[in-house]
Amino acid sequence: MTNRRTKLAARHLHDLKCLAAARLGLVAWLTFASSTSATLAIAATNQQDAASLGGTNATPVRPVWGSSPMPEPYPYVNSGGFSGPAVPLSPDPLVAYRWPNPRASDGLQIYLLKPVSVTADTSGSFGNLQSLMSADPNVTVQGVGSIQMDFGRENAAWLEFDSPDFSGAVTMSISEYNLPETTGNGAAHNVKTLTPIKHGNSYRLELNSQLYEGVRFGWIHVTSFSAPWHITGVRLVCQTKPANYNGSFSCSDDMLTRIWYDAAYTVKLNLLSNYFGAILIDRGDRISWTGDDHCAQAAALAAFGNYDFIKESLTSTAKQNNGIRSYALYWVLSLIDYYNYTGDASMLLANINNAQATLDDAYAVYGTNPGLGFYGWDERLGAGFENANCPEAQNAYKMLSIQAWTKFAAAMATCGRTNLQAKYNGYANGKLGALRQNPVWYQSFGLHACADAVNTGLLNSSEKNAIQQQQFTDRVNWVSYSPFNQYFIIQAFAGLDKYDDALSSIYDLWGSEIKYGGTTFFEVSHPSWNADIGVNEPVPNCQVGYTSLCHPWSAGVVKWLSEEVLGIKPIAPGFQTYQILPHLGSTLTYVTGTTPTPRGSIQASFNVSNGRCTVSAPAGTVGTVGIPKVGKTIKRILINGKPAWNGAFHSVTGIGGAQEDSEFIYFTDVQPGTYSMKVSYSGSTPVYKEPVEKYAAEFIKQDSTTSGNWGGVYGKDGYILCKYDDKGNDIRSLPAYVNSVTYNVPHSAVWASGTNDSRALAPDSSNQNPRNAACVYTDQGNTPTMTFMINTTGTRRYQVALYFVDWDSRGRQLSLEMFDANTL
Numbered sequence: 001m002t003n004r005r006t007k008l009a010a011r012h013l014h015d016l017k018c019l020a021a022a023r024l025g026l027v028a029w030l031t032f033a034s035s036t037s038a039t040l041a042i043a044a045t046n047q048q049d050a051a052s053l054g055g056t057n058a059t060p061v062r063p064v065w066g067s068s069p070m071p072e073p074y075p076y077v078n079s080g081g082f083s084g085p086a087v088p089l090s091p092d093p094l095v096a097y098r099w100p101n102p103r104a105s106d107g108l109q110i111y112l113l114k115p116v117s118v119t120a121d122t123s124g125s126f127g128n129l130q131s132l133m134s135a136d137p138n139v140t141v142q143g144v145g146s147i148q149m150d151f152g153r154e155n156a157a158w159l160e161f162d163s164p165d166f167s168g169a170v171t172m173s174i175s176e177y178n179l180p181e182t183t184g185n186g187a188a189h190n191v192k193t194l195t196p197i198k199h200g201n202s203y204r205l206e207l208n209s210q211l212y213e214g215v216r217f218g219w220i221h222v223t224s225f226s227a228p229w230h231i232t233g234v235r236l237v238c239q240t241k242p243a244n245y246n247g248s249f250s251c252s253d254d255m256l257t258r259i260w261y262d263a264a265y266t267v268k269l270n271l272l273s274n275y276f277g278a279i280l281i282d283r284g285d286r287i288s289w290t291g292d293d294h295c296a297q298a299a300a301l302a303a304f305g306n307y308d309f310i311k312e313s314l315t316s317t318a319k320q321n322n323g324i325r326s327y328a329l330y331w332v333l334s335l336i337d338y339y340n341y342t343g344d345a346s347m348l349l350a351n352i353n354n355a356q357a358t359l360d361d362a363y364a365v366y367g368t369n370p371g372l373g374f375y376g377w378d379e380r381l382g383a384g385f386e387n388a389n390c391p392e393a394q395n396a397y398k399m400l401s402i403q404a405w406t407k408f409a410a411a412m413a414t415c416g417r418t419n420l421q422a423k424y425n426g427y428a429n430g431k432l433g434a435l436r437q438n439p440v441w442y443q444s445f446g447l448h449a450c451a452d453a454v455n456t457g458l459l460n461s462s463e464k465n466a467i468q469q470q471q472f473t474d475r476v477n478w479v480s481y482s483p484f485n486q487y488f489i490i491q492a493f494a495g496l497d498k499y500d501d502a503l504s505s506i507y508d509l510w511g512s513e514i515k516y517g518g519t520t521f522f523e524v525s526h527p528s529w530n531a532d533i534g535v536n537e538p539v540p541n542c543q544v545g546y547t548s549l550c551h552p553w554s555a556g557v558v559k560w561l562s563e564e565v566l567g568i569k570p571i572a573p574g575f576q577t578y579q580i581l582p583h584l585g586s587t588l589t590y591v592t593g594t595t596p597t598p599r600g601s602i603q604a605s606f607n608v609s610n611g612r613c614t615v616s617a618p619a620g621t622v623g624t625v626g627i628p629k630v631g632k633t634i635k636r637i638l639i640n641g642k643p644a645w646n647g648a649f650h651s652v653t654g655i656g657g658a659q660e661d662s663e664f665i666y667f668t669d670v671q672p673g674t675y676s677m678k679v680s681y682s683g684s685t686p687v688y689k690e691p692v693e694k695y696a697a698e699f700i701k702q703d704s705t706t707s708g709n710w711g712g713v714y715g716k717d718g719y720i721l722c723k724y725d726d727k728g729n730d731i732r733s734l735p736a737y738v739n740s741v742t743y744n745v746p747h748s749a750v751w752a753s754g755t756n757d758s759r760a761l762a763p764d765s766s767n768q769n770p771r772n773a774a775c776v777y778t779d780q781g782n783t784p785t786m787t788f789m790i791n792t793t794g795t796r797r798y799q800v801a802l803y804f805v806d807w808d809s810r811g812r813q814l815s816l817e818m819f820d821a822n823t824l
Contacts, residue, residue, distance in 0.1 A: 007821035008788040008800075009379070009542075010778065010814050063093045063111035064135075068237055069162060070199035073211065074108045077240065084245060089254060090261035091153040091519035092268060093238075095245055102242035104309040108273050113157070113236040115149035115218070122146075125222065132234050139231040141168075146221045148178070150536075153519040154550050155238045156269045156280055158211040159218040160204045161196075162233030168226050172196045172205040173219040176281060176549040178536045180219055182780055184546035186284020193221070202233075207282060212239050214269075214281040214550045216519070216536070241271035246305040246596035249561055252589040256503070256561065259510045263555040264303035266520040267296050270552040276300075276313050279523070280550040290317045291327030294334045295487050295556035301341045302562040305596025310338055311347055318354050324373045325365070326397055328358045329404045336411050337559075342598055343574020345415050352420070359408060362401040363427050372397055377524050378481040380446050380824040383543045383785075392446040392824075399452030402428045406456055414573055432458055440466070446823070447471045447478060448485060451492035459495075468496045475691040479509050482524045486510075487556030494564045500585040500688040502564070510557055521554035523547055532815070540815035541784035567626070568595040568602050575599060580615060581626040581664060582606045586688035597621070608632070611679035619672045626664030627679055634665055636680040644677075697818055700799060707758050711765030714801045721761055723748040724774045731763065737798065739791040745776040746783035751807045759805055773807055778814075789821055 067076060077097070084096040093113065099106075118132045122145030131137045132149065139147075151157075159174055173180035173193040181192040188208035196203035207213055215236060249260040270277035276296045278289040297310050314335055321328040332355045339348045375381045375393035382390035409424040435441040442453060442463065450471040454464060472478055472493065478501070480486045486509050493502030512527040517536040524544050533539060541547050563569045567582035575597035582591055582604070592605035600618030607613065608630045615625050627637060637645040639652045645665055649658035656669025706713050717735035724731045728748060734741065751773040752760065760773035778784045790800070806812045 006790040006792070006800075007379070007819040007824070008790070008802075009817045009819070010786050010788075063238070064114050064235065066112060068112065068160060068202065068235065069233070070160070070202040070204065072110055072237060074110045074239060077109045077111045085248075087245075087248075087261060089250075089258045090265065092245075092261070092265040093153075094240060095261070095265075098244050099242040102244055102306065104274070104306070104312045106242045108239045108241055110237050110239050113151050113155065113238055115234065116152035117150045119148050120145055121148075125225075132231070137231060137233055141222055141225070141229050141231065144222045144225050146219050149218045149220075149234065150178075151216060151218065151236050153216065154265075154269065154280075155215050155236055156212045156240070156550075157215045157236040157238040158205060158207075158213065159215065160202055160233075160235055160237060161220060161231050162202045163229055163231055164201050165229045166201075166203070167229050168222060169224040170196065170203070171221045171223060172203070173221065174205060174207070174213050174215045175217045175219075176214045177538050178217055179538055181281075183281060183283055184541075184780065184784075187282040189282075193219075210282075210286070211237075212280075214548065216549075240268070241273070241309075243268055243271055243300075243304045243306050243309070245303060246601060247303045247558075247562060247594055249558075249566060249591075249593040251565065251584075251591040253587065255507060255511050255514065256565070256588075258514055259506060260303075260558055260561050262514060262519055263299055263510070263521055263558045266550055267299045267303065267552045267555045267558075269520060269550055270296065271300075271306075271309070274312065275316060276552065278552065279548050280520075281546070281548050283546050283548065287322075288313060288317050288320070289327070289553075290321050290334075291324060291330040292484070292551075292553035293317060294327075294330035294337075295484055295554070296552035297334050298337055298487075299552070299555035299558035301337060302559045302595055305341075307338070307342050307344070307598070311342075311344065314338060314347070314351075318351060325362070325370055326372060326375055326400055329362060329400050332358055332404050332408060336407050339411055340570045340573050341575070343572075343576065345573070348411060348415065352417075355408060356420070359401075359405055359424060359427070362397075362404065366398060366401055366431060369394065370397065376448065376480065376482060376485040377542070377544050378448065378485055379819055380480075381448055381485070386543055391444070392449055395445050395449035396452045398431070399449055399456060402431055402458065403452060403456045406458060411573075428456070428458065432456070442467055442470070445471070447489065448480065451489045454492035454495040455488060457495070464496055468498065472496060472498060472501065473691065475504065475508070475693050476695060479505055479527060481526060483509060483513075483521055483551075483554035483557070484523075487560065490557070490560050490564075494560070494583070499564070499583040500587060500690075503585055503587060504690050506557060510554075518549060520550035522549050523551035523554070526817075529815070538813070541780065543785050545784060546780075562593065562595055566591050566593045566595070566604060568593075568604060570597075571624075575602065575621055577622050577624075578602060578617070579624045579626070580604050581624075582628050584608060584628055584630055586631065586685050608679075608681065608685070611681055613677040613679060614675065615670070615677070616674040617670065617672050621672055623670040625667045625670050625675075627667070627677065629663055629665070631685045632681045632683040634660075634679055635682055637665060638678040639667075639675055641676075696820070703801075708761045708771060708803075708805075709758060709767045710801075710803070711762055711767040715765060717798070719765075721763070722774065722776045723750070724761070724763070724772055726750065726753060726772070735798075737793050737796060739793055741788060741790050743776070743786065743788040745786035746778055748774070748776045750774045759807065761803065773805075775805070775807070 080097055080099040082096045083098045087095045115133055118129055120126045120129055125143035125145035126147060127140035127142055129139055131139060159172055171193050175181040183190045192207060194205060194207060197206045250257050270280055275288040276293045278292040279285060300306055300310055335351055369389050372388045372393055374385055374388050375396060377384045381393045382388045405424040405428040409421045412420040442450060450467045480489055490502045508527045510521060512530050513522055513525055515530055524542060524547055539547050564583050567580045569579050571577040571579055584591060589609045590607035594601045594603045599620040603616040605614045606628060608628060617623055642652050643650045644652045645658055654671040654673050655667050658665060658667050718733045720741055721731040753772050754770040755773055756769040760771035762768060762771055778786050
């Protein structure tokens with residue numbers, strides 16, 4: 001029988017009652033028991049239906065105009081107006097706002113927001129509380145207590161209130177979720193609760209020199225009371241970088257539309273004065289992270305078309321990979337994205353030397369252990385900085401290198417640098433050719449390496465089919481732990497022509513974040529979180545440290561939806577030539593939207609229910625437009641009222657020709673202009689059979705009654721009492737089928753020795769006293785994860801039980817995940 005290993009990862013959620021870092025994630029005990037009725041017994045919960053919208057997103061509202069009574073660091077938004085279309089599914093209060101000519105040189109601006117809901121923990125302490133949502137607040141403070149305000153959406157903001165007669169004492173808090181936050185080490189104030197700074201009759205929570213934080217919720221805590229006083233104003237002061245929504249997206253599934261706009265809003269909140277920010281919440285690394293920027297810049301190209309700002313960011317980060325080799329390659333890919341969307345050959349040529357140095361370095365270290373530093377937070381990629389040089393990350397880096405060489409060679413071909421085209425195609429073809437000496441070279445690859453292999457664009461059909469069967473059929477495991485890495489996975493789904501599966505994974509990951517209540521997308525998440533975490537409750541922290549709920553590296557899905565579902569892509573740099581090939585799969589009935597280009601916007605709309613389609617392209621462009629078959633038969637197409645297709649092409653003004661394959665009727669050499677099409681369909685689209693989520697482990701139960709009296713209930717086969725004795729040693733009795741258990745935990749402690757408290761674990765199965773209340777634990781700073789590795793002899797079913805105790809009632813919570821340690 002094969003030896004197997006199981007990895008358990010416990011992740012800190014939040015200390016619910018204490019705002020300071022404390023002992024969190026307490027694990028004292030593991031037991032084992034043979035089982036014929038259950039497989040590995042750690043919670044593996046089904047996610048909720050990602051097709052419903054859920055959450056608490058309020059309908060977007062226009063910002064509160066006016067001004068704060070105190071001086072603010074930036075001017076107010078006032079040079080434009082709400083001249084754009086309303087987008088009810090966007091969380092951005094400024095989605096319809098249009099600045100006259102936003103430029104990279106524009107500074108930050110501000111607008112004000114009022115809360116959309118207000119509650120208090122002590123209602124008798126606050127009279128006229130609901131007036132805080134009105135234009136004329138006047139709350140009477142009559143005692144101690146806390147006011148919680150929900151501003152309805154994530155913001156880059158700071159919190160203020162006004163009082164002409166304040167007395168007593170208050171603190172204020174902010175958070176991305178519905179409890180005051182405590183972030184990890186490195187922030188100016190890791191506890192997001194502080195006494196406000198007085199400015200005249202106004203009071204501002206000032207947590208860092210830049211003022212802004214990621215804010216969805218705010219609190220005013222009255223901590224001492226001497227006489228009644230009044231709150232006459234409360235507001236979020238929200239900062240924004242001028243950027244217009246020159247792109248758009250809408251489809252028959254509101255969730256997908258929401259995902260496009262939430263992702264775009266995530267990027268917009270992180271546009272800072274002169275760079276793409278990478279992390280909204282103050283976590284000590286408010287710098288531009290080059291690889292993170294790859295997804296943020298991709299989204300900005302499709303959503304905003306703020307080319308000069310992207311160019312400025314690319315220039316400033318050209319040699320800044322933060323010690324992460326893959327990030328240097330992502331910078332090259334971002335440069336190529338920028339070039340393809342803008343046609344800015346001068347920018348490409350100015351950066352050839354830097355790009356070559358990066359690509360040549362990748363060639364020099366190919367096949368070695370290159371010291372990646374980081375490849376992603378996913379366990380399969382080494383869990384971030386824990387083990388970035390694991391085999392999967394190294395294989396993925398090889399494939400990323402081949403992809404970057406191939407795309408750079410293609411860019412060089414468009415600007416006449418045939419020598420460089422040949423050099424980097426030679427790199428790519430040579431390394432891939434060497435791999436192909438083994439016909440099944442990809443068999444040792446996991447999901448991420450396989451995705452990067454598909455994204456090279458060089459695989460043949462048999463390789464793609466094998467990889468698809470190997471890694472892209474399991475609905476649980478085709479979702480990565482971060483939206484950053486999922487961007488490359490959905491790119492691979494498109495390369496495999498598996499659009500329905502791609503959309504399923506998008507619903508599962510990005511959709512689960514919306515169901516949670518998010519209005520921006522997260523640094524890391526997993527769909528299963530929603531089974532155990534309520535709407536807008538604290539989320540697990542993990543090897544990433546503090547989990548940001550507004551991280552623009554999550555936004556690559558914007559560009560993917562615009563390019564793959566709406567279908568608009570540049571073929572020649574700057575959209576001189578373009579294609580529109582919409583992929584609606586089996587589940588969508590229409591898609592519509594625009595993509596900004598330097599020549600003007602390209603607009604497209606396809607409705608496969610009523611057959612009405614439109615395309616509009618600006619001067620200086622020539623395109624190919626595909627009319628999707630979606631599994632039906634197309635009998636006839638009229639363009640601008642003229643017959644254009646009935647199995648053969650009929651000449652139509654502005655269109656050079658037509659052809660078909662199993663997926664599209666292609667109209668080629670499409671000249672600038674607007675085309676209205678009427679498509680006659682027959683037949684029906686095949687139904688998509690979404691894979692069912694399957695977990696290898698079963699959750700057996702949660703036991704809140706046995707407490708420390710485990711003997712006779714658990715541990716029939718064996719047990720470990722972690723760090724149990726006064727010298728910090730384990731007490732162990734392992735089953736014969738367990739070779740070893742190792743663990744990596746940041747901290748241990750003994751709360752009480754020689755106690756008779758029944759919550760403390762008994763020292764053996766007799767359940768006798770005295771006992772030790774011993775624990776291993778994580779913290780809320782830089783070590784929020786602890787892992788246990790179980791090495792078994794052979795393959796068998798067994799049950800694992802773990803004991804968690806909140807000894808001093810601090811309201812601790814943990815998330816527990818289990819992996820096959822061989823495959824992760």
